[in-house]
Amino acid sequence: MNAQVLGEHEFGYNDHDFEQVRERLYRRAGISLAASKQQMVYSRLARRLRQLELRTFSAYLAYLDQHPEEWQPFINALTTNITAFFRERHHFDQLVALAREPQRRGRPLRFWSAASSTGEEPYSMAIALHQALGERAQGIQIIASDIDTGVLETARRGVYPLERLAQLDPALRKRYFQRGTGSNAGLARVVPELRQMVEFRRINLLDKDWRLSGGLEAIFCRNVMIYFDKPTQVRLLERMVRLLRPDGLFFAGHSESFVQANHVVKLVSRTVYQPVPGASI
Ligand SMILES: C[S@@+](CC[C@H](N)C(=O)[O-])C[C@H]1O[C@@H](n2cnc3c(N)ncnc32)[C@H](O)[C@@H]1O
Missing domain, CATH: 3.40.50.150 (Vaccinia Virus protein VP39)
Known part of the structure; x- marks a missing residue:
């Protein structure tokens, strides 16, 4: 896996981290994220890393694995909630x-x-x-x-x-x-x-x-x-x-x-x- 850093980011983030997020989201919520959603994942989770004072996505993933209560904020950050009154x-x-x-x-x-x-x-x-x-x-x-x-x-x-x-x-x-x-x-x-x-x-x-x-x-x-x-x-x-x-x-x-x-x-x-x-x- 190419571990190159994806663009200029405040937090360390690479292809492997993205795959790990993707895999966890699929397993927990059934959500299949397209490979093109790398940037979206970064921006959706960045706030959470800032709140937890973590510097890298790999540190965040380790935190997630050790703190089951983090699953809910993780899922909340990654769902797409667009809706409207009387849609359709x-x-x-x-x-x-x-x-x-x-x-x-x-x-x-x-x-x-x-x-x-x-x-x-x-x-x-x-x-x-x-x-x-x-x-x-x-x-x-x-x-x-x-x-x-x-x-x-x-x-x-x-x-x-x-x-x-x-x-x-x-x-x-x-x-x-x-x-x-x-x-x-x-x-x-x-x-x-x-x-x-x-x-x-x-x-x-x-x-x-x-x-x-x-x-x-x-x-x-x-x-x-x-x-x-x-x-x-x-x-x-x-x-x-x-x-x-x-x-x-x-x-x-x-x-x-x-x-x-x-x-x-x-x-x-x-x-x-x-x-x-x-x-x-
Ligand atoms: C785009 S919104 C759709 C809202 C509304 N049904 C509509 O059509 O306007 C998708 C919703 O599905 C929820 N969702 C995603 N995965 C889910 C799961 N595994 N179980 C329950 N809800 C889920 C998201 O949190 C999000 O609020």
């Missing part, structure tokens, strides 16, 4: 159509946002469902999970800069957010009615047991599978579909495709899948 709007229209189906009346409805990042996705689900079902939405449970504890903290707080809400319909913004005043000017908080519909948990999708019971109406698993290799994707898809009701839906990210996994799911509309008979509970 058509998914939310379909979610509403599903929730209104007559067979779902009169029973508690449960949903899962499986890589919820900073909360925009599960809160968009809550807004869409609340708007469509009114008081009935109070019985809805949305489990929202992520591997990254930093984004989960932001999601639980439910406070966003107003710019994040700019794309939202003004009527929705008014109904479902409280504008901050004084030192909170420029921020808005999700209303309690919505926050009580969403339960945030840390779940690593690689975990053997997600501690989730089946009977879910829909799973949003968007823009996370792209970080996993194909065998991991298919394994996770099989496990998720088992948690869905037979008439439930699986929502994928805009660049994710599971048409090859036709033993588990069938494509019903753009990036939306239904379990094939026998694949769900």
Whole structure:
């Protein structure tokens, strides 16, 4: 392995260090980093090295191996958390159509946002469902999970800069957010009615047991599978579909495709899948 230092850096960093980071991230989180992400790894972890007063990546890797509590900051630094309210709007229209189906009346409805990042996705689900079902939405449970504890903290707080809400319909913004005043000017908080519909948990999708019971109406698993290799994707898809009701839906990210996994799911509309008979509970 060429141990040449990669560019001019504050911290010692070489090809071998990058490979070591890559290997650990894959093993812990299933994330396959492309070989082109050397610079990204450096800039994402540099702050952590500075905080720990370490001079080289190899010292950081040794620290990581000796301090299990460092795994979480390591993972938090390396995940990509881009998200937005009502990303892929058509998914939310379909979610509403599903929730209104007559067979779902009169029973508690449960949903899962499986890589919820900073909360925009599960809160968009809550807004869409609340708007469509009114008081009935109070019985809805949305489990929202992520591997990254930093984004989960932001999601639980439910406070966003107003710019994040700019794309939202003004009527929705008014109904479902409280504008901050004084030192909170420029921020808005999700209303309690919505926050009580969403339960945030840390779940690593690689975990053997997600501690989730089946009977879910829909799973949003968007823009996370792209970080996993194909065998991991298919394994996770099989496990998720088992948690869905037979008439439930699986929502994928805009660049994710599971048409090859036709033993588990069938494509019903753009990036939306239904379990094939026998694949769900
Ligand atoms: C790009 S965001 C997607 C957010 C949202 N689903 C959306 O589509 O807007 C990807 C999220 O997947 C999470 N993630 C990555 N690996 C994970 C794993 N092994 N288990 C659970 N979440 C993971 C990241 O922390 C990140 O918040």
